[in-house]
Amino acid sequence: MSQSPIIATPLLEDVLDELHTLLRSLRPDEWHLPTVSSKRLVRDIVAHLLDGSVRRLSMQRDRYTSPPPNGPNRGETLLDYLNRLNNSWEQATQRLSPNVMIDLLEVADRQYVEFFKSLDPLGQAFFPVAWAGEESSLNWFDVGREYTEKWHHTQQIFLATGRESTITERRLYHPCLDLFLRALPYTFSDKTASEGTSVVIEVTGAAGGRWQIVRTSDRWVPSDASNTDPIVHVTIPQDCAWRVFTKRRTADELLAQFPQIKINGEDALGRTVLEMVSVMA
Known part of the structure; x- marks a missing residue:
């Protein structure tokens, strides 16, 4: 089991391209299919993916801090805080059509990937990879964590819609497994x-x-x-x-x-x- 860095940015770009192609192919009713992600429908997963890209660009690239309260409430765990953020965003995006969400996602993801390309893989990451027990991480691992996030949510949409996955080939899936482990x-x-x-x-x-x-x-x-x-x-x-x-x-x-x-x-x-x-x- 190697701990060598995994440079995931090129893979991330490819998975996002596959995601956009998949979303463009969905029928309107497929946006309301249930997924294996808790109580989320396909459209909720898409909203979550959009949130991940625009929030990362806002916070890290643009150094934007949202107005208070912008952190966990007193007595609230980090996980509960993140779930609350996710839920509020997914509720707000109920007003958006699938076409609007796809358009926004394509624009945001393009900038998201370009930003990650600009980072030094061995530089200090903006966020630590908490699920690996790290209090500070290097950029390659932070970007790798983003890759696993985009990969597994895209795979959830493939599974929910019964489409044959285009991201389970070894080139794309094995690095995801390696990062998980x-x-x-x-x-x-x-x-x-x-x-x-x-x-x-x-x-x-x-x-x-x-x-x-x-x-x-x-x-x-x-x-x-x-x-x-x-x-x-x-x-x-x-x-x-x-x-x-x-x-x-x-x-x-x-x-x-x-x-x-x-x-x-x-x-x-x-x-x-x-x-x-x-x-x-």
Whole structure:
């Protein structure tokens, strides 16, 4: 499991092109289809994607600070605050037609990608990748996090509309999986084990791969070693892997929904793998 930087900006541009093409092909009724993202309809996902692009441009590129209150209320968690922002935006965009939303999205996404191209990948990021346990991140990881966000929401729309996905080829999907799995050491941070204990997760399919973490004296770290005897080996088909990593559910719920997931070895640590969530959820 490498921790090498992933330069996701070119991939992000390609996924957004596929998103725009997909949205242009939808019938009016398909905008109201339910998705696997909580209670969101397709149009709510599109509104959320638009919000992500325009908010990033406003806050980071333009250094704009919205009028108060512009942060969590007293006693409100960051996640609750983000959900409140998302809900208020999605309610406001109910006034927009699909064509208007697509037009706005195409304009915003073009500027969004160009802005990311201007950043030094090894420079300090505007936002840390909190789901990987980071308090500060480099730009490549922040942009990579944006890539996983755009990728999985686009895939949700493909799934909801029954269209054949154009973003699950290895070139686009494998880097997304690799970025998701950067959360694995943080997910295990409160799990103890003897030094040298290893955990392997394998995503099967053409876009999949093998990822491993190993316990040192005081933490879990990524490892590329192939000669270890893991205490648990978790196998997840690529068709459901992205859904496992982007929604908070119990291991029992996931194993019931996706019986093709296999845990071979230490069950408790295997279930911890399934508890990894690589989004703010």
